Amino acid sequence: MKTYMDRHQFYAFKEQLLNSLKPIKNDFNFILGIENGGRLLSEYLALHLNKPYHTIRISFYDKDDQRLFFPIVRGKDKIDVIKKKVLGKFLWVDDIIDSGSTLQWFINETELQKGKDFSVVSLHWCEENSPDLKPEFFVEKKNKLDWIVYPWETNESAV
Numbered sequence: 482m483k484t485y486m487d488r489h490q491f492y493a494f495k496e497q498l499l500n501s502l503k504p505i506k507n508d509f510n511f512i513l514g515i516e517n518g519g520r521l522l523s524e525y526l527a528l529h530l531n532k533p534y535h536t537i538r539i540s541f542y543d544k545d546d547q548r549l550f551f552p553i554v555r556g557k558d559k560i561d562v563i564k565k566k567v568l569g570k571f572l573w574v575d576d577i578i579d580s581g582s583t584l585q586w587f588i589n590e591t592e593l594q595k596g597k598d599f600s601v602v603s604l605h606w607c608e609e610n611s612p613d614l615k616p617e618f619f620v621e622k623k624n625k626l627d628w629i630v631y632p633w634e635t636n637e638s639a640v
Contacts, residue, residue: 482624486604488632494604494620495525501618502572502602506530509600510569515539515583516555518576518631522604526574535559539583552586564591566598574602576631579623581611605629 486494512534514523520536527534537556541549554560562568573595578584584601593599601616608615609625623629 482626483628483630485630485635486632491604491632495522497620498522498602498604498618499526499529502526502530506532508570509572511535512572512574513537513563513599515573515575517633519574519603521633522576522602523572523574526572526602535563539586541582541586552583560587560591564593566593571599572602573599576603577605577607577623577629578603578611578614578616578619579605579607581614584611584614604631 509532512523512527512530512532514520514534514536516536516538523534523536526532535556537559538554540553543549543553563571573584573587575583578601584595587593588595595601595614596617600618601614602618603616604620605623606616606619606621607623607625
């Protein structure tokens with residue numbers, strides 16, 4: 482089933498995540514937003530938690546929304562710096578952890594440990610597809626057969 486998230490629901494979800502993160506804001510040094518879906522969320526969290534943020538793009542889909550075997554990556558230089566752990570612990574922020582392929586690719590590429598080197602934050606998580614990649618912070622579980630359309634994927638403004 483296709484579900485559309487409107488900007489009001491997105492705002493409510495952002496607030497819920499922000500309130501969950503406030504008590505641990507001193508436990509991480511920066512926020513890493515995964516484009517496209519994690520960019521708006523990471524900017525918002527960084528602003529309200531007073532943390533620096535970076536964005537990278539790891540996409541398993543081409544411009545025609547065809548699934549790729551290897552991801553398109555933008556920000557490889559940032560990934561190389563993060564891998565060296567010189568920036569400290571961080572929050573990985575994405576809109577959804579569904580198949581988990583983006584997060585798993587990052588873990589394999591960097592050899593960083595989820596829960597130790599970074600924590601995962603997302604709006605939605607699909608337990609059926611990625612049971613071993615449960616975000617430390619998320620708002621709602623997603624059913625395996627559901628497809629969520631976020632405000633930035635439509636003409637509706639997400640701001």
